[in-house]
Amino acid sequence: MNTATKCQLQLNEQGRLRHFLSLDGLPRELLTEILDTADSFLEVGARAVKKVPLMRGMTVCNVFFENSTRTRTTFELAAKRLSADVITLNVSTSSTSKGETLTDTLRTLEAMAADMFVIRHAESGATHFIAEHVSPNVAIINGGDGRHAHPTQGMLDMLTIRRHKGDFTKLRVAIVGDILHSRVARSNMMALKTLGCPDIRVIAPKTLLPSGIEQYGVNVYNNIEQGIKDVDVIIMLRLQRERMRSGLLPSEGEFFRLYGLTEERLALADPEAIVMHPGPINRGVEIESSVADSPRAVILNQVTYGIAIRMAVLSMAMSGQNEQRLLAVQQKEPL
């Protein structure tokens, strides 16, 4: 699916969000609106009553065809803080193993009258497929699909960078590790590019880089000491052991020796640089334990910001769907 088609599928006729599937093609204004809205929701999270009534009476259905702990629980918390009713289904352990097709599973879920689905799937493009086939006015949110995209993770990383570092147009950002299998890396590269980051670096061994990575407008390094020099932000990726086919790497120990983030290597970055990681972290594989626990690491802040970003995306998509529904009614009965 090309950028224009992807973009069109996600926006309503007024250009507002109605599905959230990928950052590909979304304009800077929209990404900034998501970040601004999330900032406001962060304040809600600090109150005695951490709930607002925006999605009262709505049903959000989390459908996870692939395991996840933090994405699933933060989506659940986000929907609950918006006062929606939430159901979470771990489909990896249910119907698909009995041979049900994706569309049949979807039709069954639609019959439960959910207003929104948050979907994680191991196949790239699964959420786009669902968004194309779902009934009108049901919003689809991508909770991660295959190697393709993890747009809410991308946006929570952007919120983390903006809250700690401010203006994107003055930053050097390095993404380190298994770029090839990482949907987080893809979403981050797109978001950084759209938000105007002038120096995006990806650091990885050749075997863990997708071909044609240059199309993202990034600078590629195979040597971490060179790549990390003077950067303001370091995003470490998890070594995707469960995705790793044999032969790409000699061993985890070898990976740590060549690409692990140690205190020594961190010293090459800007003295104020922050260290991020989407979690779960593999201590001693991609990151040294003392770095993960240092004050420079903002890994736990990322989790908190993730709730706010998910609240922003859920409420914006709901509002976009409602707007579209009203438009459709008006077009049928001209005033």
Add this chain to the structure above:
Amino acid sequence: MLPQPTELIRQIAKELQQNLAQRNITDPGFIGIHTGGVWVARELLAQLQLDEPLGELNVSFYRDDFSRSGLHPQVRPSQLPFEVENRDLVLIDDVLMSGRTIRAALNELFDYGRPASVTLVCLLDLDARELPVRPDIVGQTLSLPKNQRVKLTGPEPLALELRTLEI
């Protein structure tokens, strides 16, 4: 033809002092509703010569027309720099019309705690209520034709502007 906001606020300040004194309220917390209400509240505090922290309330997440009009793109977080629980509050808005904003504001306030009392102050009352909401102190009541609205511009200087809607 429209009144001067600072003049109205001077009169509001006087009335508010009397009102609070009569009810034995000595240390109320002041809260303005974004954005016009915050401007009015700042001016009101200045005229009362109070150096109190001002609470700012953004009711976007509590509006009943959210599903129609969506979030305002520049939605800014609410900030209450004091405890609401058991406190006497003065809630300040610029223009009172349907009463829906005040309904949303009260709902939001109660998510912070249970105030001892809420006194509602409005710069203007457009006399077009859709909900049973009544201001305690109001600068001036105006009756406008259906297609006209008043907007407060500011914060420096505060001024009122008449706008005509296309219906």
